Amino acid sequence: YIRNAAELITFAGSSQSPLTGAAMGELHPIANGSIWIENGVIQAVDRDEVICNQYRNQLGDALIIDASEKLVTPGLVDPHTHLVFAGSREAEFDMRLKGRSYMDIMEAGGGIHATTTATRQASKAQLIAESAHRLDRFLLHGVTTVEAKSGYGLNLEHELKQLEAAQELNEKHPVDIVSTFMGAHVIPVNRRENPDHFVDEVINEMIPEVARRGLAQFNDVFCERGVFTPEQSRRILEAGVVHGLLPKIHADEIEPYGGAELAASLQAVSADHLLKASHAGIKAMATAGVIAVLLPGTAFFLMTAAADGRRMIDAGVPVALSTDCNPGSSPTVSLPFIMNLGCLWMGMTPAEVLAATTINAAHAIRCADRIGSLEVGKQADLVIHNVSDHRGLQYHFGSNHTHTVVKNGKIVVE
Ligand code: NIG
Ligand code: FE
Numbered sequence: 048y049i050r051n052a053a054e055l056i057t058f059a060g061s062s063q064s065p066l067t068g069a070a071m072g073e074l075h076p077i078a079n080g081s082i083w084i085e086n087g088v089i090q091a092v093d094r095d096e097v098i099c100n101q102y103r104n105q106l107g108d109a110l111i112i113d114a115s116e117k118l119v120t121p122g123l124v125d126p127h128t129h130l131v132f133a134g135s136r137e138a139e140f141d142m143r144l145k146g147r148s149y150m151d152i153m154e155a156g157g158g159i160h161a162t163t164t165a166t167r168q169a170s171k172a173q174l175i176a177e178s179a180h181r182l183d184r185f186l187l188h189g190v191t192t193v194e195a196k197s198g199y200g201l202n203l204e205h206e207l208k209q210l211e212a213a214q215e216l217n218e219k220h221p222v223d224i225v226s227t228f229m230g231a232h233v234i235p236v237n238r239r240e241n242p243d244h245f246v247d248e249v250i251n252e253m254i255p256e257v258a259r260r261g262l263a264q265f266n267d268v269f270c271e272r273g274v275f276t277p278e279q280s281r282r283i284l285e286a287g288v289v290h291g292l293l294p295k296i297h298a299d300e301i302e303p304y305g306g307a308e309l310a311a312s313l314q315a316v317s318a319d320h321l322l323k324a325s326h327a328g329i330k331a332m333a334t335a336g337v338i339a340v341l342l343p344g345t346a347f348f349l350m351t352a353a354a355d356g357r358r359m360i361d362a363g364v365p366v367a368l369s370t371d372c373n374p375g376s377s378p379t380v381s382l383p384f385i386m387n388l389g390c391l392w393m394g395m396t397p398a399e400v401l402a403a404t405t406i407n408a409a410h411a412i413r414c415a416d417r418i419g420s421l422e423v424g425k426q427a428d429l430v431i432h433n434v435s436d437h438r439g440l441q442y443h444f445g446s447n448h449t450h451t452v453v454k455n456g457k458i459v460v461e
Contacts, residue, residue, distance in 0.1 A: 048083055048102070048109040049453070051095045052119035053435040055080025058406040058420035059092065065338055065365035065410040072398045074437065080119065084427040087456035092421050112458070116435045117450060120401060121421050122191030122428030123382050124408035127319050127340045129373035130195035130224070131178045131209045131216075134165030136374050149349050149376060150273060150301055159199070159233045162374050166199035166209065174212040181372065182222045184380045186460055189430040189449040192223040194369075194412045196267055198232030203253050206230050210262035221454045225412045227265035227295060228257045231275055231283045246279045250286040258290035264413070265316065266292035270299075270306045277305045284313055293413065299324040300345070311335040317367070317411045322346055322354045333363035338411045341403075342371035343388035344379050357394030366395070367411040368403040383440065383447050390441040397438040427456040 054076040058066075081098040083091040091098055099106070139152050139161070152158045166174065178195075185193060195213045200206035210226055217224035230253040231246070238245040257263050266287030270280035284294040293316045298306025300320035307328025310318035318324075318332060319340040332339060339359050346353040360366050368389045371377040379385070382404060389400045409419025417426050431451040434440055440448055452460035 048081065048098070048106070048111045049119060049429065049431070050081045050111055050113050050115070052080045052114040052431070053116050054078065054118045054437055055082070055092070055421070056118070056120045056401060056437060057092055057422060058121060058402065059422040061406045061420055062415045062422075064336075065407045065415070066402045067363050067365045068360065071360055071366065071402045071407070072396050074398045074401070076437065082119070082421060082427070082429070084456045087427050089421060089423055089425050089427050091423060112431070112451065114431050118432040118434050118437050118439070120430050120432065120437070121405040121419055122430055122452065122454065123189045123404050124412070124414070124419055125185065125190050125193040125369050125372070125382055126317070126367050126408040126411035127342060127369035127371050128193050128195050129198065129371070130181060130193060131174050131197070131212045132162050132166050132199045132374055133169035133174060133177060134162060134374065135378065136161060139375065143349070153233065154273065156236050158375055160236055163199045163201050163235070167205045171208050171212050174209065175215055178212060178216055179220055181380055182216060182220045185382075186222055186452055187449060188381050188383055188447055189432070189452055190222065190380070190382050191428040191452065191454050192225065192409070192412070192414065192418055194225045194227055194265070196227040196229040197263070198229030198267070201230065201232065201235045203256060206253055206257065207260070207262065210257060214262060221459045225414060226263040227267045228254065228263040228287070228292060229267040230254070231268040231280070233269060233274055243279070246275070246283060249283055254286050254290050254292065258292055263292055265295045267295040267297065269297040270304060270309065271297065271301055272304055277309050280306075281309060281313065284315065295319065299328065307332050310337045316413060319369070320345065320354065321359070322352065324354070329359055329362050329364060336365070338365045338367055338407065340367045340369050340411050341389065341393065342369055342377065343392055344377040344385050345371045347388060347392075348377050353388065353393050355393070356389060360395065360399060365407050365410065366399070366403050367407040368400065369408065381447065383449070384445065387441055387444040391444060397441045400441065401437060427453055429453045
């Protein structure tokens with residue numbers, strides 16, 4: 048029984064489709080709000096006096112958490128991470144600070160290739176240990192569900208190892224993990240002679256096997272000049288659909304490349320990054336209902352301008368926010384900091400930022416039937432924040448305001 052929150056933000060009624068336009072900014076907070084939970088499932092959400100009266104006979108046996116003067120929201124959902132990897136890339140960080148570009152380092156065999164080498168060398172147990180540590184820290188920042196991509200194996204054996212690591216973590220760690228296959232993360236250095244051969248391998252060998260083993264729900268590709276062309280990306284994503292993997296896409300990150308347009312024409316679940324997405328592409332996404340997963344931490348860490356979140360919301364695109372947690376372009380687990388950037392750097396309001404990291408993020412990984420909002424029948428995943436007004440999360444920027452995290456009805460951070 049979570050009692051008497053100063054502001055209780057539920058996002059109730061949005062499980063069918065993501066919030067768009069003005070609705071993203073409408074919070075309808077419940078003052079003195081309370082939630083009754085049994086067996087990990089939400090039984091009632093209302094003003095405290097109503098819940099108190101309704102459950103008065105059970106109050107004596109209940110575990111009561113007092114949320115007075117605090118903000119309560121759904122557990123945060125991170126819909127785009129590269130959670131499972133080995134090693135880190137501080138040397139490249141130094142190089143970039145001295146002016147080398149991210150893509151240049153990758154072309155020279157570093158970047159994603161460097162992490163692929165480290166990840167191939169690591170055992171599954173090592174990957175699980177390193178990633179569990181990251182998940183612990185996600186949880187401390189109020190994140191109760193993450194999407195996790197493969198893409199540092201780049202061959203069947205090691206892609207499977209990464210996805211199996213994510214699956215085991217999902218079973219043993221409190222944070223829920225939704226998996227995405229991303230064998231098309233980059234063309235491996237020794238396959239550069241014939242990129243289409245590698246694309247064929249992804250399509251004919253990796254996708255069918257990943258799908259057969261039930262190791263992923265989504266299929267993602269890095270559509271970018273020098274990585275995968277829009278034509279190759281289309282083939283890969285269509286092949287995934289044949290095997291039941293829903294399309295996602297890393298689109299228009301470094302330059303405009305038709306990624307947003309491709310996402311719209313494929314009716315992808317989401318198009319992510321979109322720093323350089325064209326007006327036409329954004330319009331097409333709005334029409335097709337493709338969710339924009341924006342990753343301002345990546346823009347920040349690559350020291351470039353962020354995606355235009357404001358324009359996308361105003362154009363009717365459903366927007367979600369994510370860390371893009373990965374060792375090269377966004378080595379962070381702090382979704383709260385990403386939320387600060389969404390507000391202070393992309394022109395989103397504090398209310399929109401919350402929608403983008405709860406209900407819309409849940410939609411971006413097709414989990415909105417279970418999580419992302421606080422309403423009867425949903426999984427009891429929620430965060431009690433150490434602020435009394437939701438704007439405080441952004442106003443007092445740079446801090447982790449997480450006070451208590453409840454996952455499946457259990458206190459996991461306090
Ligand atoms: O989303 N852009 C491609 N992939 C990741 C970065 C991966 C890496 O640098 O290791 C991203 O930014
Ligand atoms: Fe990414």
